[in-house]
Amino acid sequence: SQQGEEDPQALSIQEGENATMNCSYKTSINNLQWYRQNSGRGLVHLILIRSNEREKHSGRLRVTLDTSKKSSSLLITASRAADTASYFCATDRGSGNTPLVFGKGTRLSVIA
């Protein structure tokens, strides 16, 4: 069953703009991860944020986590056409060692 749910389902922006994707989840977690999937390819890990962290940066990526609202956001700054992909959040279930459960993803289109 789905743990995370991304919002919006699809997002279209111009190159150079920022893209923000949100993820909501249902149960407590130990960590939340974001993955990227190019069309026809496998998922690639982008960033992991632990439940005791509130914000994390990696290059043009910024991830926030609000455990009180059970939500996370992924911000891509100064987007490029090459950022066009689907983005997924994934969480464990917080109770012991459980495998990652993925949302259905946000399809991002960056128009040059």
Next chain:
Amino acid sequence: DAGVIQSPRHEVTEMGQEVTLRCKPISGHDYLFWYRQTMMRGLELLIYFNNNVPIDDSGMPEDRFSAKMPNASFSTLKIQPSEPRDSAVYFCASSKGTVGTGELFFGEGSRLTVL
């Protein structure tokens, strides 16, 4: 590092036929996962192994699905008999360390079409 290797990349078969998907995880990784991706249901976990032992197969949809991991470098997912609703992209992923907290490394997937 070759990454997670899956085969075949594409498979088209007829209803009722047996399908076998293969996966070679990254050397040294002790967890292996099989996921299925469809537009309707997204990415679903089917089964995962730890040190070649199946830990949780509750995501396997029916008895028609079976998975094995005879050694640390090879796993198979078999569907017998296949049905049109099994059409999906099947991903294998591997990771190291504690399940759920480490990064997953995905293969490129096997796209299955059952006619």
